[in-house]
Amino acid sequence: MLRSAVKKKRIEFTTDIGRIRDGQTTFVTVGTPSNEDGSINLSFVKKATEDIGASIRNSEGYHLVVVKSTVVPGTTSRVVRPILESSSGRPCGDQLGLCSNPEFLAEGAAIKGTLRPDKIVIGAEDDESRNTLAKLYKRIYKGKKVATITTNPTTAETIKYASNSFLATRVSTINTIADICQRVPSADIETVSKAVGLDPRIGPLYLKAGPGYGGSCFHKDLQALIAFGQSIGYDPILLSAVEEVNQRQANEVVRMSQNLLGSLNDRRIAVLGLAFKKDTDDIREAASIRVIDQLLKNGASVSAYDPMATENARKVLPEQVSFATELGGCVKGTDCCIVMTEWDEFRKLSPRDLRTMNAQNIVDARRILDRSKFQGFNYVAVGLGSAKP
Numbered sequence: 001m002l003r004s005a006v007k008k009k010r011i012e013f014t015t016d017i018g019r020i021r022d023g024q025t026t027f028v029t030v031g032t033p034s035n036e037d038g039s040i041n042l043s044f045v046k047k048a049t050e051d052i053g054a055s056i057r058n059s060e061g062y063h064l065v066v067v068k069s070t071v072v073p074g075t076t077s078r079v080v081r082p083i084l085e086s087s088s089g090r091p092c093g094d095q096l097g098l099c100s101n102p103e104f105l106a107e108g109a110a111i112k113g114t115l116r117p118d119k120i121v122i123g124a125e126d127d128e129s130r131n132t133l134a135k136l137y138k139r140i141y142k143g144k145k146v147a148t149i150t151t152n153p154t155t156a157e158t159i160k161y162a163s164n165s166f167l168a169t170r171v172s173t174i175n176t177i178a179d180i181c182q183r184v185p186s187a188d189i190e191t192v193s194k195a196v197g198l199d200p201r202i203g204p205l206y207l208k209a210g211p212g213y214g215g216s217c218f219h220k221d222l223q224a225l226i227a228f229g230q231s232i233g234y235d236p237i238l239l240s241a242v243e244e245v246n247q248r249q250a251n252e253v254v255r256m257s258q259n260l261l262g263s264l265n266d267r268r269i270a271v272l273g274l275a276f277k278k279d280t281d282d283i284r285e286a287a288s289i290r291v292i293d294q295l296l297k298n299g300a301s302v303s304a305y306d307p308m309a310t311e312n313a314r315k316v317l318p319e320q321v322s323f324a325t326e327l328g329g330c331v332k333g334t335d336c337c338i339v340m341t342e343w344d345e346f347r348k349l350s351p352r353d354l355r356t357m358n359a360q361n362i363v364d365a366r367r368i369l370d371r372s373k374f375q376g377f378n379y380v381a382v383g384l385g386s387a388k389p
């Protein structure tokens with residue numbers, strides 16, 4: 001889609017900030033990384049705002065600035081607005097509009113998320129800003145009905161953090177129940193999730209137990225919200241617990257392999273999957289990194305394979321990790337393999353693919369293998385109760 005849009009000249013890329021003057025609306029989509037204490041780093045947002053303001057300073061006509069970057073509640077009104085007003089030399093109002101318009105796309109599903117969003121959130125400083133942005137979206141979605149929430153910028157910003165907090169909480173909740181199932185012979189989280197998800201008050205999504213959430217958003221946003229809460233005199237302990245459960249989930253995966261092998265010392269482990277989820281090469285905050293770290297600390301050696309993320313992982317993992325270019329090379333001579341990412345390639349695994357392993361031990365951290373196929377194997381999985389938990 002991008003290639004075709006470039007070809008048709010419907011999109012172009014420039015490093016000339018002055019081109020902002022050619023348009024009526026500017027979206028701020030820069031990153032909002034974490035400071036060392038977890039709080040949000042707004043330096044890119046501030047710089048972008050300053051540049052936008054400076055570049056429209058001597059231009060005529062109405063300009064709308066839309067903050068799409070994820071920013072803590074109050075940022076658009078209390079940080080962006082004053083910078084924009086002073087750098088542009090105009091007050092928000094007739095000539096200058098300002099909105100918060102958070103983004104809810106998930107990686108690997110951006111096109112679907114763009115074409116069929118479940119909602120659009122417009123947090124506007126004033127009516128003119130709101131109407132201008134609403135009109136823009138109306139044009140994009142033409143006849144389609146897309147739920148649109150219009151509110152003030154601070155509430156819009158809060159909606160974004162609330163969404164990610166809820167989603168991360170669901171994952172940590174199901175992982176908590178999975179860890180309990182793990183310790184009860186014959187309990188199975190898969191069936192628990194399926195049944196629980198049928199309750200319309202709960203719903204079926206984000207109930208997949210696994211090695212813990214990764215990616216550039218959940219951890220970063222929860223940390224930012226925790227730090228923000230604390231800065232205004234409220235400690236959101238629920239979110240801290242969600243994060244702690246998530247960190248611990250990696251220990252669970254390591255513990256399962258330890259239980260299979262007795263000790264990890266001098267054992268060779270195959271890690272299948274490095275990306276934080278399938279269909280991406282992104283390894284930011286991936287559970288695989290936490291698991292590999294601990295395997296190495298426990299004296300194991302690690303060979304890893306991922307269909308897309310190897311190059312990125314190579315940059316952050318220690319040199320001892322060996323990277324295979326295909327699955328067969330990764331599992332060869334290993335004592336245990338751990339499935340860390342739900343790639344379709346791993347879903348189809350059969351005993352034949354694992355025949356060169358040194359010992360037949362599998363940890364299915366994503367619950368994607370058909371365990372009935374692996375009869376001769378020691379198979380353990382997240383949330384699957386076993387006699388030896």
Ligand code: UGA
Nearest residue numbers: 103104105106107171206207208210213214215217276277
């Ligand atoms: C997440 C949100 O889903 C998006 O709505 C949001 O816009 C985005 O963050 C953001 O703030 O930019 P993303 O990080 O791309 O999107 O990934 P998700 O698909 O939500 O998955 C996050 C992690 O949770 C993955 O590691 C995934 O494996 C894990 N997960 C997800 C589970 O372990 N179980 C589940 O049931 C669902």
